[in-house]
Amino acid sequence: MSVRIRFDGTELTGRDGQTIAGVLVGSGRRSWRTAAGAERGVFCGIGICQDCIVTVNGVEGVRACQRTACDGDLVEREAR
Ligand code: FES
Numbered sequence: 001m002s003v004r005i006r007f008d009g010t011e012l013t014g015r016d017g018q019t020i021a022g023v024l025v026g027s028g029r030r031s032w033r034t035a036a037g038a039e040r041g042v043f044c045g046i047g048i049c050q051d052c053i054v055t056v057n058g059v060e061g062v063r064a065c066q067r068t069a070c071d072g073d074l075v076e077r078e079a080r
Pocket of ligand 1: 041042043044045046047048049050051052053063064065066
């Protein structure tokens, strides 16, 4: 079974149960946020560093490494 999310205007497909970070990395992305001019993506992968935060369906500050991707999720970059 697969899930489809939307990121940067592009539909991405992942496996059922995969995190949003997993779907993003699986699609070849290594970063999806900037902080102090530096690119950020997954760093710790366990919910501590908050480098991976994104906005999901309008909710800010979601840790992409902890949130399971759900079919139809709209994922947006954050600049903070
Ligand atoms: S990668 Fe560290 S909180 Fe998600």
